[in-house]
Amino acid sequence: MARESKESRHDRLRQALNEDLFLTDSELARLLGVSIQTVRLDRMEIGIPELRERTRQVAAERLRQVRAISGAEIVGELTHLVLGREGSSSLRITDDMLFTKRAIARGHYLFSQANSLAIAIVDAPVALTGLARVRYRRPVTRGEQVDARAEVLRVVGSRHLIRVVSQVNEDVVFSAKFYIVAKDDAG
Amino acid sequence: MARESKESRHDRLRQALNEDLFLTDSELARLLGVSIQTVRLDRMEIGIPELRERTRQVAAERLRQVRAISGAEIVGELTHLVLGREGSSSLRITDDMLFTKRAIARGHYLFSQANSLAIAIVDAPVALTGLARVRYRRPVTRGEQVDARAEVLRVVGSRHLIRVVSQVNEDVVFSAKFYIVAKDDAG
DNA sequence: AGTTAATTAGTACGTGCTACCAATGAGCAG
DNA sequence: CTGCTCATTGGTAGCACGTACTAATTAACT
Structure with missing residues (x-):
């Protein structure tokens, strides 16, 4: 059985985070069936920040929007x-x-x-x-x-x-x- | 000079977080002119969660909204x-x-x-x-x-x-x- | 067999906390 | 003044979720 390509795993990673932003690296590791280090290398490669930073960005964006709406x-x-x-x-x-x-x-x-x-x-x-x-x-x-x-x-x-x-x-x-x-x- | 009342400090705390959700306890301590422990006691008393949890809540709320709009x-x-x-x-x-x-x-x-x-x-x-x-x-x-x-x-x-x-x-x-x-x- | 890329293991360190416990100070009643 | 209480501060241990780095292992392919 050939090993899954890195590309396809990257896709699955993106997919998983798309469905749930709040997955930790260790949860992702379980989900993707690889080690936590691999998850971290993958995140680095495709430029996905860590859980806390992702959360922070989404929250900040939301605040920006809420202000825009209630202001306008x-x-x-x-x-x-x-x-x-x-x-x-x-x-x-x-x-x-x-x-x-x-x-x-x-x-x-x-x-x-x-x-x-x-x-x-x-x-x-x-x-x-x-x-x-x-x-x-x-x-x-x-x-x-x-x-x-x-x-x-x-x-x-x-x-x-x-x-x-x-x-x-x-x-x-x-x-x-x-x-x-x-x-x-x-x- | 009488010490500031706890109540008024609580107000300033709420105010500060209202303006910027992303303040850490140590930043709040500087802002309010008290120790970091006092900030934590204050947060406990008025039921304000820690920075990460606040961020998480805001982000989660946003996801709910985005789904409501793009899913439908x-x-x-x-x-x-x-x-x-x-x-x-x-x-x-x-x-x-x-x-x-x-x-x-x-x-x-x-x-x-x-x-x-x-x-x-x-x-x-x-x-x-x-x-x-x-x-x-x-x-x-x-x-x-x-x-x-x-x-x-x-x-x-x-x-x-x-x-x-x-x-x-x-x-x-x-x-x-x-x-x-x-x-x-x-x- | 030798080389390379990919993966895994492991450690040290960082942040921002919680959960404690002990010490200090300020105000006030007796 | 003494004792009591509440507020504040200092400090430590531990946790979650990372980054940064080094080293070992595995798989794949010429």
């Missing part, structure tokens, strides 16, 4: 804003926004960008979406930057009608009309 | 599905879906749940949202479970008209109509 009620980056009138934001499509099988962004990212921009424009303590009409013009793919521009069309009492148009370069990829209801803080 | 093309949990006909999913509103200031879920979570459910129903390699009409009936708050039911209303060629109604208990909180365009793999 807005999906995308706000580039321009006149309260009660207009605004714009841009969003770069990254891998985690794609359908896994295809390099096409899931629709709700475009919706979220537009919706959060529309809400940001309404000058009120709390604004809720009441109704939306949405049109997806063409798929958006990895790496593209989506620029959304929003303007207030009409205001009736607490109800704002806002139109958002999202473009990649000069290409309209998405458009929507939102009815946003502003509520005072007591609401 | 569906937002929410799919509870029922008949391809080409109907389906349902449920989504529990957690803290990270809320506006920070208020316990109200952001609209795009409801949209995402409904949209992903609608796409799941269409029996095609790739399905894209072409158009959506969305109505938010009432705000949804922390801890509520949103059950979305979707049914195909009409199919014309590759275009599917799908209605989704989302309820909390018997209460309709959201409804939408989606035009979903099915594409074959070559598209």
Whole structure:
């Protein structure tokens, strides 16, 4: 019986850590059927840090993301804003926004960008979406930057009608009309 | 000069860790101006685990989230599905879906749940949202479970008209109509 | 058989702790 | 002042999970 190739063991190592980040070298050794030293040599070769460092990196990344999300009620980056009138934001499509099988962004990212921009424009303590009409013009793919521009069309009492148009370069990829209801803080 | 109260030191400890999770006991000791033993006694008293355990917990939480997102093309949990006909999913509103200031879920979570459910129903390699009409009936708050039911209303060629109604208990909180365009793999 | 790459064994050391125990100091009641 | 108590500090032993290094063993192949 030929010995397993190093490459295939490396694959199994990566696979195992992919399923469970918190495996110690000794657990990996048992799992792969090799000595602990081999596991360590393997990790060195493919540049996988030790358990504690892996854990640390994941935790740090998570903290970064949590901060980004709780800091941003807005999906995308706000580039321009006149309260009660207009605004714009841009969003770069990254891998985690794609359908896994295809390099096409899931629709709700475009919706979220537009919706959060529309809400940001309404000058009120709390604004809720009441109704939306949405049109997806063409798929958006990895790496593209989506620029959304929003303007207030009409205001009736607490109800704002806002139109958002999202473009990649000069290409309209998405458009929507939102009815946003502003509520005072007591609401 | 009166010695600082233990309580206020505990506050400073919590504060310090809030700003930087990755402080070792010895760094904390320097920061708080006490010995390392005192830091450890303090941690015991207020139930803060050691650096590695804190890190581990944060990392573990992140993995839970990443899985929830990448494992599911569906937002929410799919509870029922008949391809080409109907389906349902449920989504529990957690803290990270809320506006920070208020316990109200952001609209795009409801949209995402409904949209992903609608796409799941269409029996095609790739399905894209072409158009959506969305109505938010009432705000949804922390801890509520949103059950979305979707049914195909009409199919014309590759275009599917799908209605989704989302309820909390018997209460309709959201409804939408989606035009979903099915594409074959070559598209 | 000789050479080479791969694997295993083993030791010393490092970090960041827990779990202890003993010593010191500060505040206060009797 | 004495005795008591709580808070703080110092120090040691041990543990988990490593790194870094050296040396021995095994397998594979010309």
